[in-house]
Amino acid sequence: MLRAQPMDDRTFANQYRIARVFEETRDISNALRLYAELHTARPDMAEISDGLFRCLYALKRYAEADTLLNQRLSREPETFDLYLNLAKVRSRLNKKSESLDAFAHAEKLIKGMGYFSSSLLIAQIMMDAGYQEETLEMLIRRRKTSEESDQFTREIAALYFKLSKYDDGTKEYLAMLHSNEQDLSYIEQGISRFTADSSVRRQIIKVVTSHIDIDKATPAELRLLGWCYGELKNYKGALQIFLKLDNLGVKNSSASAGGYELYQFAERIRNEGALDVAVMAYNEAIKRFREGAGNDPQRKYFVSMAELGALKTKEAYFRSLPDAPHDSLERLVSDYQNYASAQLQSDLAFDALLHAGELSFKVLHNYPIAQYVYENIISRSQSYTEKTRDAFFALEEIALAQDDLAAAALRLDNISAIIAKRRRPDDLETAKHIQLELARIDYFNGRFDSSIAKLDSIITDPNSDFANDAIALHSLITENTGNNPALKLFAKAELQSLGKDMNAALSAYRSIPETYPSATIADESVLRAVDILLQQKKPNDALVMLQNMQEKMTTSPLLDKAVFREAEITEVTLKDKPKAQRMYEDFLERFPKSSLTTEARKRARALRGDSF
Secondary structure, three states: OOOOOOOOHHHHHHHHHHHHHHHHOOOHHHHHHHHHHHHHHOOOOHHHHHHHHHHHHHOOOHHHHHHHHHHHHHHOOOOHHHHHHHHHHHHHOOOHHHHHHHHHHHHHOOOHHHHHHHHHHHHHHHHHOOOHHHHHHHHHHHHHHOOOOOOOHHHHHHHHHHOOOHHHHHHHHHHHHHHOHHHHHHHHHHHHHOOOOHHHHHHHHHHHHHOOOOOOOOHHHHHHHHHHHHHOOOHHHHHHHHHHHHHHHHHHOOHHHOOHHHHHHHHHHHHOOOHHHHHHHHHHHHHHHHHHOOOOOOHHHHHHHHHHHHHHHHHHHHHHOOOOOHHHHHHHHHHHHHHHHOOOOHHHHHHHHHHHHHHHHHHOOOHHHHHHHHHHHHHHOOOOOHHHHHHHHHHHHHHHHOOOHHHHHHHHHHHHHHHHHHOOHHHHHHHHHHHHHHHHHHHHOOOHHHHHHHHHHHHOOOOOOOHHHHHHHHHHHHOOHHHHHHHHHHHHHHHHHOOOOHHHHHHHHHHHHHHOOOOOOHHHHHHHHHHHHHHOOOHHHHHHHHHHHHHHOOOOOOHHHHHHHHHHHHHHOOOOHHHHHHHHHHHHHHOOOOOOHHHHHHHHHHHHOOOO
16 A cells, blocks of 8 residues: 555655665665666656666566567657667567667667767677677678778777688778788787687688788788788798898888898797797898998997897707707807907896806806806906896806805805895895805705704795795705704705716615615605606616605605606606506596696596597
């Protein structure tokens, strides 16, 4: 009886406010109840009708929503929103022709400033309804009536690609590029969205390249073509494009314009692993930089950058080889040093010397040369920089590799003295690095309590870059304090493994499980010995050690790592894929909760030939 009474303004306003709260808190059922009552009381109020429609649509009561909209259209002026909502509802009711009629009616009601945004809104809703072909027709129609001839071209091109009409889409993208060269990056991104699937990438990009005439192409079109060749991994084809681009730059500007495109191209493909083509691109860039250096002396810096890039490319090539020839690496170290000695720019010289030092130290194990190179950086430095800091720490590592702990500590004292004078906040991390290295020296010397104290000071700052390394060493020491002789032997083996004497390190690691079979560190010693055997190309000996570990250390927490490692060696080194597959499957049965389970399952599936 109360609801049958006319609703006064105050009650109506309160009920409307409550309905909105229900809707905003996603209590749609109660919101619908109140909106329905309010609509009955005042059916001509648009805000109430809109709320009632939203609730009906959210609850998928599309037939009632359709009825409501038809009632409104019978007594209200036609509006864009009413017809757009009607189109949405009818698409949900699978009334395609009626839905398209409503979309067309909404399209006719677009006026003024909202022309572009309203058209895109219609397009989005039509796409959501699955009307892609009709959306394309609508966008083409809207473009014809637009005051801007290229309006909607981006959307039309993307939709052509979505509908697999790559030929038409490419024409649209090239029209965009012809109109505005600044759209190049957008076009590349747009094409990339549709080339994520490798099965269609080649097809799409071949269509794009077929529409560009190299001889008549604009610079922007050539850049797009070069990008396409890069996507196809046709780096030699891309190099020809960038040579042409560079020639155009010189022709349209001056000799001082040549080289830049080629240099950027060389830098990119070096990182992508196309080392042979990268060297050719660097050499061409160097030649062109030199040709223009007479008019622009600053181009000498780019010559130096390109020369350094070429050296880094050679290094990447040698490092990619299973057995890089030592004589070639030694020549490369000399090339780096000769390059550095000729450089007035210290940043490039130090970059080259750091590469020479790392090759000498980590690859060639030529400690005298490595030490000379790093000391050269320090002697040439007029101030303390990141590169001189790296040189000091490298010299400390070289001292450790030579089992000279006193010299290593002295190198750290040198850095400490420098940063103590500077007193800069950015040196705090360096101070933690020094503490970590001093803790390692204590550990190698068997002074475990002193090492723990230093590690504790690092661990207190979990945001430090060195916190994880400190935690790992701290755990290693604390978990093995019950058997100091075994831990000292392990530390000695670890120190020896830093240097050349890998046989001594292997012997020490092997002796731990034999001499101290109950030591906690025994299982880790086996895994370290396995790593050395693999470095020495003795995979069968490594497998024997892993099998013995599984037989004798049945309660080891590292047993899952041993089983996984055995399967990995069988797969990667011995290339026995059927056997490796069975071993991974056995691992999954034995260790279902291991942290390596995901990787083991992935490898087993790959070996089995599963496709996803």
